[in-house]
Amino acid sequence: MQLQRMLGLVVISVGVGSLMFAGCTQQRNFEAEVQAPTTTAQPQERQADVPYVPTPEKVVDRMLKLANVSSNDVLYDLGSGDGRIAITAVQKYGAKRATGIEINPELVQQSRENAQKAGVADRVTFLQQDLFQTDLSEATVVTLYLLPSVNLQLQPKLLQELKPGTRIISHDFDMGKWKPERVERVQGTARQHTIYYWVVPKNPYFS
Structure with missing residues (x-):
């Protein structure tokens, strides 16, 4: 038991x-x-491919003169920063319209304020967009201050969407095998700047 x-x-x-x-x-x-x-997982907002470095006003003027901007032109500035190129194109060179494409919302807001101050807000538009998603087909002049790698990525889009005869002007960076029609250098305060100029051909092909 x-x-x-x-x-x-x-x-x-x-x-x-x-x-x-x-x-x-x-x-x-x-x-x-x-x-x-x-x-x-949250979708991440695309970040800028290029750091913001403003183009000196002296270089802006030379870019627009080289492009021969006039009242017949619709200008698109890709990576427009504070808006100075688009605003100057309308205010000083009489462009019909100008559109700045910028991915940074703070810079877009600053650009719109600058356009208001310059009195050209009725003819200058700033869009917060990815420049690779922007329809460029109405542009007669396109201005760039990007990076060599971005220029090369952008080149097929430019040749596909832009009409023959459209002028393209890049500050400091070329487009590899697509040789510019003109190259100019502008002496700035701290360094020398290079401006590249192309015209979209009827039958673009680059081997």
């Missing part, structure tokens, strides 16, 4: 211990589920 009582106590102890262990295990798993962060 004594032996049976002792065996019974051992069985009861093991059973209680197993329940306690199971309970602790379930508790830990539950806590892990509660504490584990729930992550949902």
Whole structure:
């Protein structure tokens, strides 16, 4: 009888211990589920491909003169920064319209304010857009101050969307195998700047 009582106590102890262990295990798993962060992938907003470096006014003037901007022109400035090229094209060179494409919303707001101050907000538009997603087909002049790699990525889009005869002017950076029709250098305060000029051909092909 004594032996049976002792065996019974051992069985009861093991059973209680197993329940306690199971309970602790379930508790830990539950806590892990509660504490584990729930992550949902959020679409990331595209960041600028090019850092903002304003083009000196002296270079802006030379770019627009080289493009022979007139009242017949619709200018698109890709990566328009504070808006100075688009604003100057309308204010000083009489462009019919100008559109600045800029991905940074703060710079877009600043550009719109600058256009208001210059009195040309009715003819100058600034859009917060990815320049690779922008329809360029109405442009007769396109200005750029990007990077060599971005210029090369952009080249097929320019040749596909722009009409033959459209002028393209780039500050400082060329387009690889697409040789410019003219190259000019402008001495700035701190360094020399280079301006490249192309005209979109009727049958563009570059091997």
